[in-house]
Amino acid sequence: MAISTDVPQTVDWNGKKVPVYPMEIIDFSKLLSQEPAEIERLVRCCQDEGYFYLDLRGIDGRRMLEDQQDTLKLMYRFFDAPLEAKNEFGLVAPHLGYEPIGSRTGVLENTKDGYEMIKVSRDEIQKDSPHLPAVIKNSPDMKILEHAIAGANIATKTILSALSTGLGLTGAARFENTHRNDRPSTSTLAMMHYIPSEPTAKNIGHQKHTDISSLTFLFAEQWGLQVRPPGSKEFGFVEPKEGMAVINVGDSLRFASGHTMQSCIHRVVPLDPTEHRYSIAYFLRAENDVMFTDSEGRLITAGQWHDEKFFAFTSPPEIQALAPSSMILGGMTEEDEAVEATASKDAPSPVVGATTLGESVQVY
Template structure:
């Protein structure tokens, strides 16, 4: 069993991404706009320097502190927040297939939809409801970032290709969507028998705003080709294009395959991350990687169903990696 979780780290390098500055990007800086388009077309991933937003950096730390306390509660108490949902509540480890064949994932999560947070829904997990003003401010700030990026993509695509996409119009708070704030913990482990990491996939939505200060995230890079670690940078978010944005942009923007895997075979310390998943209005339709016309909600539901399938079944259909993978395999001994 142990051999399934080992791999040759010498074959795994560090990804090289563009770094954009949030303060300049929101001022519609032309140089930042050009770098944004290049990043979206190249790897589909980039760093965003958030150092200028002191309030957000403080809130990030506060949310992490709350997460640490919450995820160390007894499993029985956390399971009271389970709603058997992909966008709401608690989910335990080993729910989906993991990063290594024949083993499940090894992370737990707590999620709250944007709709729930905005409405201060009674269905929110108690820990989020008790700290609602923090989570509302934090998620609103993340939402402002991704919507600003989306508008900048609109301008860049128009200038470069003459496209009139109006991507922002597909994301409106007065229409139902599956936009979600998610908090993850990859617990410290002594054996791989329970599970390993987070399996390879592309994100199903529009943009992902990821905050993590620990190693483990990898992207299936184009140049150099193969799995590359994404280095954590202080006060930086990692932003990546999702399937929906790839399809709505006429595939001019790339939704990259990525995964989470321990750097030394096992998770030697608790790893925490926070993701804000921007997703289009449920009724928005696009052509997927197989040529089907599907709605944003249908793509979401189908993809999460495949997440929970065995690896063999996942390999038979292109949805998990958004049709972006072309026969690459995990670098696993």
């Protein structure tokens, strides 16, 4: 399955027409049945583009759609609470706790991000007394979070298993055997609230990045997510589709696949600057002590990669500059019209890993 060469649909954003990129649809029920044709399509999606829709409208996926709606209701209540209540514990760990608006750099130069986020890790939710703000630490809300995490974990493990089968992996080499449920990991559920943001605002969107995760399982009913397909020259929107989640490959699975899979470059911008936007993402990550080779050729654990990348992009620019250049986008490369135009004029080459067009980079 080659990347589509069809002229994409466009939408108006920020005074220009921006593409809406087509995405393949993978049927969750067919993956559960290990149907060979669907597994082959899945492997090609991950190798060619690094993202796809997961169709959950069959009987096996409907519970996850119901869990999404319950989680959204919890999020509306949580994000409406006073800041002191939401931030009771602050950020306990990079994959657990609350981050207020403006904690990171924004989409455009000299801006801060335009979202707040509460993260609940899979390991933490199973404890007798997990670190959660009191405003959602009650029996009904805990059950909602457990269901959301369990459903997303089942879906992403099903995808990993299908990828292993499609690539002919056996025994310990299968991807799911480095994502065992009883081993410590930084797998987490992230719930995000984006505030209304005009293009001239000081807090806007979520800047471009690749995810640390092996797989990201995303629900978002509103427009705003943009991807940059391999080989493309610009970001384009992803159309929200009812009954479907958006799945994207992250750095860890790219590394584990011998760099044959594409880690999806993406960001979030406000298509409608007047709305509050909500999204739910489950980041499936490898066990903390799993080893792989990153894009610099370093042998590194999944836990170390998570901590290094998170630290790099929550640090001042002078500290970020010390990180390997490939850490910014997980070793993925970009073709940029501005860079090409500069090169054609024999200007100095841009620094490897530098951003262009006033963009900045971030990581979950």
